[in-house]
Amino acid sequence: MSRINYKLVDIVKKISFYLIVGVILIIFIFNQILGIYLAGSFFIAYFVYYLFTISSKRKVLRLMIEYLFISDTEVADKLNRSLDYVRDIMSSLSKNQKNKKWLVVNLNKRYFFLNEQGVENYKHLYNRGYNEKKILEDLEPDMRLRSRAEVKAIELALINHGRLSN
Secondary structure, eight states: OOHHHHHHHHHHHHHHHHHHHHHHHHHHHHOHHHHHHHHHHHHHHHHHHHHHHHHHHHHHHHHHHTSSEEEHHHHHHHHTOOHHHHHHHHHHHHHSOTTOSSEEEEETTEEEEEOHHHHHHHHHHHHTTOOHHHHHHHHHHHHOOOOHHHHHHHHHHHHHTTOSOO
């Protein structure tokens, strides 16, 4: 799905949600029993959709954990999903990762993921006092890091989440 189609689907989802809630409220004003039944069925449908969303996050996370380092474009290719879809999931995963063993990093509207071993490798080199250039040279063959900016973004993400002492 292209970027425009993904945005359009997102807008249609929001509009339909508010439209359905509005219709249920109007029906509830005139017929309370029917309004309650409709609200209950809408709640169940929304709950099922929420469970599907959670399972999608788990599927993406299971794939990413298999790799030491993987970018959002690689995840999208492997899952045959749109890049925006994968970025949305990685964005939501990046918001609450303080106590996680893995790390999702955002750099210039791109996301990349380090699994537990990748984070430990980075921490080991950082704690040995290596600078960005040396860390990049040591991790580049295994993790396919491309620039010192990625190394710095990993460092900042770990510091921001309290997982690396400054």
